[in-house]
Amino acid sequence: MIKKGMRRQIVLHYIFVVFVALLLVEVIFLLAIRTYYYDSVYSKITTHIGTAEDFLKYEISGERSPNQLQKLLDFFEMDYTELQVLTQDGNMLISSTGFQPDRTITTSDVPEAVGGSVGRWVGRQPGTNESVMAVSKLVHINGRETYVIRYVTSMERIDSDLLNLTLVSIGIGSAVMAIVVLFSFGLANSIVKPLKNITAVSAQMAKGKFTTRIKGDYRYEIGDLASTLNYMADEIIRSNQIKDDFISSISHELRTPLTSIKGWSETLVSGGYDPEETKLGMGIISKESDRLIGLVEEILDFSKLQQNEMKLSMGRVDIKVLLQETILNIWAKAEKKRIHLLLECDETFFIKGDANRLKQVFLNLVDNAVKFSPEDSSIVLSAQRLTGSELAVIVRDSGIGISEAHLGRVRDRFFQVDALNGGTGLGLAISQQIVELHGGKLEMDSELGKGTQVTVILPMTEELPPEAPQAENLL
Known part of the structure; x- marks a missing residue:
């Protein structure tokens, strides 16, 4: 079992998406194959009916008779199918198998045929429970006699072939899913491992180790993230260096005027100087004091701007x-x-x-x-x-x-x-x-x-x- 985390989420989502896609493809494929086979049987029967009808209008005439019904069987007979001749009410008159001539057919294909179309019904044969397709068509003889010609053919072999094809499809789908699982782990690792590396390096940076760098030739968004963190570390180092240089510089800037002020103050306190020298010393003290005030005001202004506290x-x-x-x-x-x-x-x-x-x-x-x-x-x-x-x-x-x-x-x-x-x-x-x-x-x-x-x-x-x-x- 995969422990909770991004790897698990990626694998499960990837498998789910591929599984749904495979399921849809297989269902559509199997339905299309089934439809193709069933339509092929139906098309073959309807074509045979149309051909037989063309000969029928020239060969059969006269009143209804057992001989006439037999001729219908001979004209419309088709290999591997049972041919039944019915009345419009669905009563069976004769069958190519010779069984149950007095049976009434109640399946939906007969009413469809009586309605003028070619009826089609797929289901289980009563008694044998065999999967069959029934195709029915209304036939007119000399404009006087009307019969329903009904073909019944077994679909067991086709269903068996479809079942085998389904099993093969399931096997192929299972193999594909197994390959997908392996690839999903590889895909998850290709994302999770770099992120773990980036997380570890980020933790080091959070502890102040800004010389640590994310190594690896990562691509796309992960590569951008790694580059951004490395750039951030470079900028922090540069900012720290600038800050250190600033502290050193400002220390020097402050020390110089303070030294002048202190020196002239001590000199003037000791006394013994004429007014011109005293004036010069006081001027230097005033000038250096203004310089100090300017430096302090500049630092205060910058602090206000950084904290959005400057009022205009x-x-x-x-x-x-x-x-x-x-x-x-x-x-x-x-x-x-x-x-x-x-x-x-x-x-x-x-x-x-x-x-x-x-x-x-x-x-x-x-x-x-x-x-x-x-x-x-x-x-x-x-x-x-x-x-x-x-x-x-x-x-x-x-x-x-x-x-x-x-x-x-x-x-x-x-x-x-x-x-x-x-x-x-x-x-x-x-x-x-x-x-x-x-x-x-x-x-x-x-x-x-x-x-x-x-x-x-x-x-x-x-x-x-x-x-x-x-x-x-x-x-």
């Missing part, structure tokens, strides 16, 4: 004004590298969004452009209407660019193209999620050594009249 204060946003503010905020940093910030936006565009969060996105994009652009270069910010009701804000630089291998991952959380430039690797990930919260999308095109173009596509809103108040709501 929605209102009408003038994109041109927002880009101008972005340039003013980043101008001092760009000026240090003699980078020119250009704004190309002649029209006024309005969207429905959170101005502060959108400004955070554009600041991050422009800051990245400044960070990775060479001195004496330019960064262009532009806004243009797309087809339909969409707006595209483009930040284009001529910096170092991003390789094709990194372009697909640059928006992943914690990923940094150049770890030496600092940062958490969360800026683009946060920016993308903020854009998506506004119903937009962020696209990047870059070529190594030639620069990068980042496009933020946002849905536009109907322009409101200047006197209309800005509607705000929390999402």
